[in-house]
Structure formats: C-alpha cells, structure tokens
Amino acid sequence: MTTAAAGVDRALALEVHNLTVTYDEAPAPALAGVSFSLAKGECLLLIGPSGCGKSTLAMAIAGILPRSIEARVEGEIRLAPEFQAPGKIGYVFQDPDLQFCMHRVDDELAFGLENLCVSRDEMPARMQSALTSVGLEVGLRERHNRFSGGMKQKLAVASALAMDADLVLFDEPTANLDPDSRRHVYDVIRRLKEAGKTVVVIEHRYEPFLAIADAVVELAPGGRLKARHRPEDAPRRPRRYRHRSATVRDGEAPVLEARGLSLRYGHRDVWRDIQVAVRPGEWLAVLGPNGAGKSSLLEVLAGLRRPTAGQVWYRGKEIRQMSAKARYGRIAYAFQNPEYQFLYERVADEIAGRVLGDEVPDDVERELEAFGLAGCAQLSPFGISQGQKRRLAMAVMMRQGADVWLVDEPTYGQDEASERAILDRLDALCEAGKAVIAVTHDLELVAAHADRVMVLADGGVLYDGPPEDLLRDRELLRRARLDEMAPVEEAGARGARGEAGHAPLAAPAEAPPTGGRAKAPLVRWHPDVKAVALLCVAAVALCARTFAAEGWMWALVGALSFGFGWLSPLQMAKRLSPLLLIYAVYLWAFAANAAAPAGAHVVHWLWFDLSGYGALQGLLVVLRTFATVVLAYVLVATTDGTEFMVGLSQSFHLAPKLSYGAMAGTGFLGRFRHDLDVFRMARRVRGREGWWILRPVRYALPLLAQSIRVSERLAIAMEARGFFGPPAERWDQRTYWRRIPLRAADVVAAGIVVAAAIACLVAP
Structure with a gap:
C-alpha cells in the first residue's frame, strides 16, 4: 500500500483506491477492494453491519495500519499534503480505554499537544476548550480509571479535539453515552465541520448524523463496498417493533x-x-x-x-x-x-465453556450462527x-x-x-x-x-x-x-452544575494544578535524582554488619520516611505487613540452621539446632534487607510515576520512546488491582473461581495476557496521537506539560543523603 499526496486533487482530503486489508492468520480479508474519495471540509458517514471492517478502514486511513498493527495492506490511500504531518489526523477509538496514554486528565489532554510541540502556555486553554466542547466537567488532576464508560468516551473525544487535527476519525463516538452527552457529540461534530474540518464518523445509530453528513459509504459483510449514498437516500434503521406483551406473574414474590x-x-x-x-x-x-x-x-x-x-x-x-x-x-x-x-483463546471455546479440538460441535456452530459470529470460531475473542x-x-x-x-x-x-x-x-x-x-x-x-x-x-x-x-x-x-x-x-450552565457527582472543571492554570496542601520535602525532590539517591542508600544498608551500624542506618531510614517523606507509620505498617511473615520465616531459618561457633549455647529441638548466635545473625540480615524494602516503599509513596518517566527525558535526555514507552508498558501495574478484581468477578460469574490456593496460578496467565494487550493498545494509541518520528526519538523535539527541573539543590541533597548513609557504616 502507498500513502501519498502525489496526484491528489487539491480539493480532496483523501482518496481510497482498491484497499484490501488482511490481518495475520485471518482466513479472509477484513476489507476487500474498497474505493471512495472525500473532499476537504466534508463529513463522511461510514455505516455497515458489525464486523464488516469499518474500524479497519479508519485505522488504515489514520496510518495505524500497517505501521502499528501487523496486516497485509494492498491498494492505495492518498492524503492531501496538509494531512500527512503528525497530529493532523485525529482518531477517537471505538473503545475509549484503548486510547488513553496517560493516567490523569490533564496529562491525557496534553500528550498529543506535546507531540505537536504546542507551547506549554497554550495548553490550558486548549484543554479547557476540548473538555467544555464534550460537556465533561471534571478536575484536571482526576484519574480517568475511576470514570464511567461514558465519561471515558467523552475524554477520548476531548483528547482528539485538543490536537486541532484537520481530519478527525470518530469510531462510534456516542457508544455508552447518555442522550444528553450524545447531543454534545453531535454538536461537536457539527461545529468541527462548520470550522472547515474533514470528518469521518462510524456509527450504528447514525440517523442523527445524516443532517451533518455530505456522503454515506456503506460496507457489506466481508469488507466490500456496498454503496455510496447521499444522506437523504441512506437506509434508515427500522423503528423498533411494538412493545411485547407483559409476562409478569401477578402476585408472585420477587425473585x-x-x-x-x-x-x-x-x-x-x-x-x-x-x-x-x-x-x-x-x-x-x-x-x-x-x-x-x-x-x-x-x-x-x-x-x-x-x-x-x-x-x-x-x-x-x-x-x-x-x-x-x-x-x-x-x-x-x-x-x-x-x-x-x-476465559479462552478461541471464540468456539468461549461458547463451549471448554477447550475444543479442531472439530466444532454442531450446537456451538448453531449458537455462533444465531449471534452473527459464523466464521469466527477459530479467532481470538x-x-x-x-x-x-x-x-x-x-x-x-x-x-x-x-x-x-x-x-x-x-x-x-x-x-x-x-x-x-x-x-x-x-x-x-x-x-x-x-x-x-x-x-x-x-x-x-x-x-x-x-x-x-x-x-x-x-x-x-x-x-x-x-x-x-x-x-x-x-x-x-x-x-x-x-x-x-x-x-x-451552554458550557457555563453545565460547569456550574457539574457532572453526575463530579466537581466542576477547574479553571485553566499556567501549570499543572498542585492543590493547596504543602508537599513533603521528598515529594518536591527531583524524582529521578531521588531514585538514584535511595538506591545508593539501599546498597549501603546491605553492607552494614553490626547492630550499631544498623541502628544508625535505621535512624536515617526513619528520618527519610517520616521526617522528610511525611509518611504515615500506620499506613506503612499495613502495606508492608504481608512481608513480616516472610521475614519471620527467614529469621527462624537462621536461628535453627546457622552454624554456631564453638562454645555458643545451642538448644536441640526436633531436628533443629537453635542458637542465640543464629538468631542475632538472622536479625542483622532481616534489618539490612528490610531497610531496602522500606526505602523502596518510600520511593513509590513519594514519587509520581508520570513525573519520574517525564524527568528521564527532560533532565537526563533519555529518548521519549524509552521513557514514555516504559510508562505505557508498565501501565498495567496501575490497573493490577482493578484487573484482578474484575477477573475474580468474571470467574465467579462463569463458575471458574476454583480453590483459593490455586487462584494465583489461575489468574497469572490471564493477567499476563491482559498486560500484553494493554501494552500493545497503548503503543497504538500513542502513535495515533503523533508519538512517532522526532517527538518520540528526541527529547528536545517535543514540549512538556509537566516541568521537572533538575536543580543543583536536588543533586546536593542526594550527595548529603548518600554521605550520611556511608557515615552510618563507620559510626561507633
């Protein structure tokens, strides 16, 4: 496939010619010989049955296929020259979770702007405008993993709008939205078109968009072009049949x-x-x-x-x-x-509730046919x-x-x-x-x-x-x-009222909002310098060999945790309590198995040789190693993960694709508790929870598979937001919403902390 501007009419936004897309290991193409064109400033409505390749076509236009998703792409997509620069094609994914690259609302909105090198001073106004356009009134610092599905959908649309792309692709933008929110999306798309933007909308409930659309392209099953309609001639979804007869049994007790x-x-x-x-x-x-x-x-x-x-x-x-x-x-x-x-890796296995062989039973085939899944038996769900x-x-x-x-x-x-x-x-x-x-x-x-x-x-x-x-x-x-x-x-009325229990959107600020509470000194410390300093302290702690040195080392650890980190001792104890059992076993192992020197008192019990010498040596090891655990907890509890990764690029000039990529790749860690809870729920519902002792084994593979899927999707989403080429390769080819300055005081503080740790080793 070629994607080029050569030969494109200046009035055309794009031309698709004989486009065929076949995914790896798929038995048939997802798209087969599709051709159409779209003029600049027009709105194209893309319709067709579920699974006919609408999303595949949108991803091919956006360049996600085959750049980010492996597939054999044949034919040609020609884009107008102005649409080929990074960020000029905005994409709102079918699944909003697939689109999110960051963890906080402001970071999510800013990510695409950073890739476009938008000035940091311009970002707040563009963030506010995008959120207001979709009617999402939430605080800039809120984490979107707590949002409902509809609220996530709004944030996904806002993230695309903030980039001010010239061609915007919407893949079912009103899915999971309440009627009020759907009207906001219709209004947003209408205003985009009035502003001269070129828009492609994929929808099943498309009738409201017919008043906006200039043309309708209908795909047929198998990914073929069925027809191109004028909006007034497009097929309408039939109105639902009349209300069924009520079947409630009068007088029966609630089930x-x-x-x-x-x-x-x-x-x-x-x-x-x-x-x-x-x-x-x-x-x-x-x-x-x-x-x-x-x-x-x-x-x-x-x-x-x-x-x-x-x-x-x-x-x-x-x-x-x-x-x-x-x-x-x-x-x-x-x-x-x-x-x-x-729970399974094939569609047929899901229907059957067990792993099938190559032969699919007739009852499973009938069920697949009844739900429009014929031909999907061997595919991954x-x-x-x-x-x-x-x-x-x-x-x-x-x-x-x-x-x-x-x-x-x-x-x-x-x-x-x-x-x-x-x-x-x-x-x-x-x-x-x-x-x-x-x-x-x-x-x-x-x-x-x-x-x-x-x-x-x-x-x-x-x-x-x-x-x-x-x-x-x-x-x-x-x-x-x-x-x-x-x-x-109007935005003002909605902003005053707020959305479904959430606080109204904070006013624009020149920097990411920080809240009114004072920050602990360790929180204000440069995250990456802090990580290096605490790693060095942990290494020094492992070298302590006397109780005096351990005492001084723990005094330093306590000062860092509570004096400079302002951490709660009770909260730390709760979080680290599961490790106490491990260390108790560790201490017992030393006390029962350590080789005591001559003359040391030893108590023989069963097949163990218990000695005070072994207990003391074990206690030293426990104190050394547990100090490193506490320091790791201090680092995690006082460090914002996004600032840590961004600081690697800003301050240490690491390629953004490595720092941001690492953040995206480890994004599943922040979702771990959520995913684990959901897997438990799903397995309970399916009757597959099993014995509690085997659950870690049962959950390990699906959680690993989920983490891989999340990482792959995040990589696709990042590229769709302009994270490729110079903005991904070089730290100085992008702007940054969060500023993580490297100050001399940070380095001096690191030197003082490491010197104090070394002094603990030689203290009398």
Missing part, C-alpha cells in the same frame, strides 16, 4: 430484591437508599446519566460488589449466604466491557470487533440456566440485525418466566421491551414505574439528562 442499598467510593456517595424488586417474567430497565452508578448497582445485585449498606435477597435468601456456585447458577451477569468475561465481542459475551451468558439476567448495555455496538437477535433472546427469557435487569441509555429499547424502568441519578432513584409515564415526563427526562430533544446546554 431478586434489595432494600436500603447504599454505595460509597472513598468520600463520595454513589447512591443511597436504593430499593429494587424484580419478579419472574419482568424486564426492568435501569436508566441514568453517565457516572450515576448504574453498572455498580448491577454488580451489587449480582453479589460481585459489597454495598456500603443494605442487603440483596434471591428468593428470600440473602445472597451473601449462598455459595458462589449456587449464586451464579441462578444469577447471570454480563459486564459492560465484554473482554472481562473471556480479543481480536474480533467490539460489536462481535458484545455478542459473544451475551451468547456465553445465555447458555446458563439462570433465573435472573443482569446485562450492562446489551445492544452496545450492534447493527439492527444483531440487536434484534439479542433482544429476541432476552424477550424469550422473560416469556419463560425469567427476570431481566438491563442497564441502557437506549430509550427506544425501553419503550419497546421494558415492563418497568428505574431512573438512577443525583445519588438516588428519581423514578420507578412504567416506561410510558417516564417518556411523557419531559421535565424528569431533562433532570436525568435523558431527553433526546432537549437543546445542548
């Missing part, structure tokens, strides 16, 4: 019930005093704005997350009193992110499209014989046929006397399928009743940010 539920994260109440009851045959829809805690409510109802207050009962029995096997045999659960539920992943997760869940079905965004990323297949299955479950609780932002789904709807917003339940009454109450819909027809609010 799942909860009273007085409350949930708190840190110091913030997510929701309070929630009452839920669902009866056999009932479909309950849970609506609410992004960040209202809808997914968390499902996790609590499933017994996957413990509420702050209240209890959940299944058929009159408190679910915490049920064994995991009994609970998840009766309560089925589908996560919002389908990848969390996958992590390598198929996002819509296919959702269908696979639903297919796996629906092979259970549960009484209650908890599903989070069941129709996310689905075309009309796939959506109908999922909803037909859920309807059939209700008709068979099962109960369905579904979190959704889709008001049409609610009107066509739900028997009852509960609106979760403002920390509680705003409404619980028939869907038709809710849909007629425009004031309530506006309050819950569910009104599809309400006008887009």
